[in-house]
Amino acid sequence: MTAAALDRRPYDENDVIDAEPAFSAVLASQPRRRRKAGRSRWAVGITVTVIGLFAFLPLYWLVITSVTPDADVFAFPPRFFPSTFTLEHYVSVFSDPVIFEYLRNSVIVSVITAVLSVVVSMYMAYAFSKFRFRGRTSLMYFVLSSQMFPQALLLVTLYVLFAQFGLLNTYQALVISFTTFTLPLCVWMLKGFFDAMPDDLIEAAKLDGAGHWRTLHSVVLPLTAPGLVAAGLFAFVRGWNDFIFALTLAGPEKQTLPPGLVNTYIGEAATAWPELMAASLITSVPVCVAFILLQRHLVGGLTAGAVKG
Structure with missing residues (x-):
């Protein structure tokens, strides 16, 4: 049909x-x-x-x-929406020169820690990733095993060591201790990034006559900028937020913001909570700005080494 x-x-x-x-x-x-x-x-x-x-x-x-007046800070029940606001606590923080001394110490220690951690870790990570030598795997796990020990457990040992070398109450003590604890994670972070980089790029550089030093600085490092930024930002935040080492190894003149704010606003008889909150908010701004400006590089650095290309 x-x-x-x-x-x-x-x-x-x-x-x-x-x-x-x-x-x-x-x-x-x-x-x-x-x-x-x-x-x-x-x-x-x-x-x-x-x-x-x-x-x-x-x-x-x-x-x-x-921004709450002193008379309303300890009101009971607590008020989640205060009826009056004040900026006198921020004025008090900005008018205190000691806070700016702590801020300067934090910037110096954190920046030097970040730079030193990135410089040392990138050479270590490149060697672990692209070179094959006896004891390489054991040395890699030895570096990683340093993260298994609580950092506070090593504080007494570091204190005695720095005292013998005359480094107590100095920037060097803080930078060395912070860099020591940030290196393992920075090394493994950058190693994963170097592992994801094709070996053909390095072989092409060698065919053009470039040595290991020239290859690393002219070919590899420009392509690993996100990883370097991620490692540097991690080391910077580590130095910026540390409390116990900065309190123990640095004297009053070299203390950074975390122990400095505690010593300034927290006393035995009373605590200036509004000023402490205002100072904490102000000192958090640099780290937040750094994360916002470097967010793209930070995410790329943390994820690029996850998949080998």
Whole structure:
């Protein structure tokens, strides 16, 4: 039978498959799917809200306390929305020259720690990644094993060692201790980045007459800028946020911001919480700005070495 004849043939209900049971099953399943999707959205919303409160409520409380008058700071019950605001605590922080001394010490120690950590770790990571020598694997795990020991456990040993060499209450003691603890992670971070770099680039540089030193500085390092930024930012934050080593190894003239703020605003009889919150917020700005400006390089440096190319 031709197609034209089929089109002219009268409609026969036997030629059509009865789809009513299947269609009814689909209709019946739609409410269940909508209820399940609704429960999933509620669960995701509640989870995100709890995580957001856990992450941002302390920051909100820090900001609110820094602009709350002294008379209302210890009001009970606590006020999440103060009726009056003041900037006198920020004025008090900016008018205190000691805070700027601590800020200067933090900048000096953190920048030197970041530069030294990047310089040392990039050579170590490149050697581990592109060279094959006896004891390479053992040495790599030995470097990594240093992260297994609590840093505070080594504080007494470092204190005695620095005292013997006359390095207590100096920038050198802080820089050496911070760099020692940041090197293992920086080395492994950059090693993963170097591992992802094709060996063909290095072989091409060698064919052009470049030695290992020229290859590293002219070919490899320009391509590993995100990894270097990530390692440097990690070392900078490590030096900026440290408390126990800066409190123990540095005297009053060389202390950085974390122990300096504690010694300035926290006393035996009372604590100037509004000034402490204002100072903490001000000193957090440089790190936040650095993360914002270097976010693209930081994410690239942390993820580029995850997949070998």
